[in-house]
Amino acid sequence: MRGKKLILLTAVIFIGYCAWMIGPYLRSTLVRDSAVTSWSRHAVADIDGRIVSELPVTGQTIGDDGIVARIENPLLFTEKRSVEEMREQVTQAGIGIKEADEQLSDLRQLERKRIIERDRLANVFHQSLETEITTLRDQIAVNTQRITVLERVVERSRTLRDRGVGSNADFDEASLRLADARAKEADLKSDLAFALLRDKASEAGVFIAADGSTPDWLRYGELELDLREQALRHERDRANARLTDARRGLELARSNLDDLTSAPVRAPAGALVFSVLVAPQAVVSAGQPVIEWIDCGILLVDVPVADAEIPLISKGDIAEVIMEGESETRKAAVLLTRGSAATIGRNDLAATAKGRTGGVAQVLLELDVSESDRARCPVGQSAYVRFPGIGLVDILRARLRL
Numbered sequence: 001m002r003g004k005k006l007i008l009l010t011a012v013i014f015i016g017y018c019a020w021m022i023g024p025y026l027r028s029t030l031v032r033d034s035a036v037t038s039w040s041r042h043a044v045a046d047i048d049g050r051i052v053s054e055l056p057v058t059g060q061t062i063g064d065d066g067i068v069a070r071i072e073n074p075l076l077f078t079e080k081r082s083v084e085e086m087r088e089q090v091t092q093a094g095i096g097i098k099e100a101d102e103q104l105s106d107l108r109q110l111e112r113k114r115i116i117e118r119d120r121l122a123n124v125f126h127q128s129l130e131t132e133i134t135t136l137r138d139q140i141a142v143n144t145q146r147i148t149v150l151e152r153v154v155e156r157s158r159t160l161r162d163r164g165v166g167s168n169a170d171f172d173e174a175s176l177r178l179a180d181a182r183a184k185e186a187d188l189k190s191d192l193a194f195a196l197l198r199d200k201a202s203e204a205g206v207f208i209a210a211d212g213s214t215p216d217w218l219r220y221g222e223l224e225l226d227l228r229e230q231a232l233r234h235e236r237d238r239a240n241a242r243l244t245d246a247r248r249g250l251e252l253a254r255s256n257l258d259d260l261t262s263a264p265v266r267a268p269a270g271a272l273v274f275s276v277l278v279a280p281q282a283v284v285s286a287g288q289p290v291i292e293w294i295d296c297g298i299l300l301v302d303v304p305v306a307d308a309e310i311p312l313i314s315k316g317d318i319a320e321v322i323m324e325g326e327s328e329t330r331k332a333a334v335l336l337t338r339g340s341a342a343t344i345g346r347n348d349l350a351a352t353a354k355g356r357t358g359g360v361a362q363v364l365l366e367l368d369v370s371e372s373d374r375a376r377c378p379v380g381q382s383a384y385v386r387f388p389g390i391g392l393v394d395i396l397r398a399r400l401r402l
Contacts, residue, residue, distance in 0.1 A: 033355030034303045034383040036323060036367070038296065040274065040350040042289035043267040047260050049073030050283050056291065060273045068273070068291055069265040071284060079257045086253045089246035096239035104232050111225050125207055125215065129199050136192040143185050150178040267293045272377055274350050294350045296377035301332055301365040303385045304355035310337050310363075312390050319365050324382040332365035332385075351380040 053070040062068060154174045160166025198208045209215050267273075271293040278290050301321055305313070317334040338344060343362040346352055356362070365385065367373075 033353055034301055034321075034385045035351050035353040036378045036381045036383055037300050037302045037349045037351040038294040038298050038379050039300070040346070040348060041267075041271075041293055041295075042277075043068055043265050043291045043293060045071055045265060045284040045286055045288045045290055046263040047071055047073055048284070048286050049263075051278060051281055051290075055276050055278070055280055056273045058273055058275055062267050062269055062271045062273065062293065064269045066266045066269045067264040068267050068293075070262065071265065072262045073260060076257060076260050079253070079260055083250065083253045083257055086246060086250035090243065090250055093239055093243035093246050097236060097243060100232055100236035100239055104229065104236070107225060107229050107232060111229075114225060121215075122202070122207060126199070126202050129195060129202065133192065133195045133199060136188055136195060140185065140188045140192065143181055143188060147178065147181045147185060150174065150181055154178050265290045267291065268295070270295075272296050274379070292350070294377070294379060296374050296379070297369055299367040299369050299373060299378070300335065300349070301367060301383055301385060302349060302351070302353040302356070303363040303365060304353045304357070304360040305363050307340050307359075307361045309387075309390060310339055310361050313337055313363055313387060317387065317389065319363075320386045320388060321365065321367065322384045323378060324384075330367060332367045335364045335366040337364075338362040354382065 049071040050073070051069055052072045056062070056068050154171070157166055157171040157174045161168060161171045198210075201208055207215050272295075273291050274294045275292040276290075277292060278284060278288070284290065301319075303319070313334055315334050315336060319332050319334065321330045321332045322328070323330070338361060340359050340361045343356065343360075344364070345356075363385075
């Protein structure tokens with residue numbers, strides 16, 4: 001009798017243990033604790049500011065422009081000051097360019113005056129040189145006549161000396177005077193040749209002074225003006241570079257101000273507003289979620305299962321789904337599985353299964369979406385799910401590690 005009771009008690013304990021192990025499986029297959037869901041996404045604020053437009057309502061479809069709200073922020077004092085500073089830099093750079101251009105214009109006017117003065121002095125130089133050449137030629141002619149006379153004097157002195165009438169002193173004196181005249185002739189001819197060379201060079205725009213140097217009126221004025229013009233050109237180039245940088249900085253500052261002053265909150269066109277997360281006229285921060293939206297063209301099923309079932313389910317396996325209020329069995333494919341310590345929750349899914357409790361694993365199924373599904377978007381609806389390839393025996397074996 002005791003043996004029968006012991007056997008009966010053991011059987012009851014074993015059956016209770018089996019029921020406890022397969023309880024989650026029975027609950028998931030007999031109770032519609034799964035839920036139709038979709039990936040949840042947020043449309044966030046791009047800038048700090050206040051909502052100034054009307055907010056959409058839950059269940060509203062987002063329009064073709066994708067704008068769900070508009071944010072404005074008029075309190076951008078730092079950015080506005082930056083725009084004013086860059087505008088002032090543009091103004092100052094423009095003034096610098098204008099001043100450099102005006103100075104270059106004045107310098108060019110001075111250059112024109114210098115050229116006029118140079119041409120006048122060049123004409124004077126040429127006339128003076130012509131006069132010098134004429135004078136040298138006259139001096140050479142006079143000296144030639146003097147040499148002719150001195151040659152006759154020397155010849156008479158030689159004749160008188162040879163006859164014993166004249167003295168050697170008179171002959172030597174006459175010879176020295178003739179030698180001096182011939183030396184002077186050589187100097188005059190050399191000066192004339194150099195003057196003719198300078199005259200020919202002046203016709204080509206090359207002016208040479210009597211000592212072989214460049215005249216001061218030609219050299220110093222031109223050099224100083226050239227150096228000043230070069231310095232002004234460099235200054236204008238630097239001012240142009242500053243103007244380019246300032247304009248680029250002004251454009252960036254304005255763009256930054258425009259971007260931070262007003263910005264839309266966007267979501268994909270055709271998406272469904274699942275929930276509105278802020279109040280009308282609310283002050284929001286950059287990155288703060290404004291609405292939650294879902295794509296009704298993607299429907300998932302969140303299925304709570306026992307951890308023991310997870311090794312029996314693989315990606316791509318087929319499951320049978322019946323939505324609450326329907327009798328039609330749909331086919332769905334396993335998208336992913338998660339153990340009870342790593343389930344995907346409300347942060348990523350628009351809805352989670354009502355059977356989602358601690359210690360329960362997760363299977364996400366992907367449903368084929370029909371046009372009627374898109375229209376009614378059954379997110380949050382309960383569903384019954386069965387995996388045809390898994391039975392009680394499979395669960396027991398997995399639990400008992402057989």
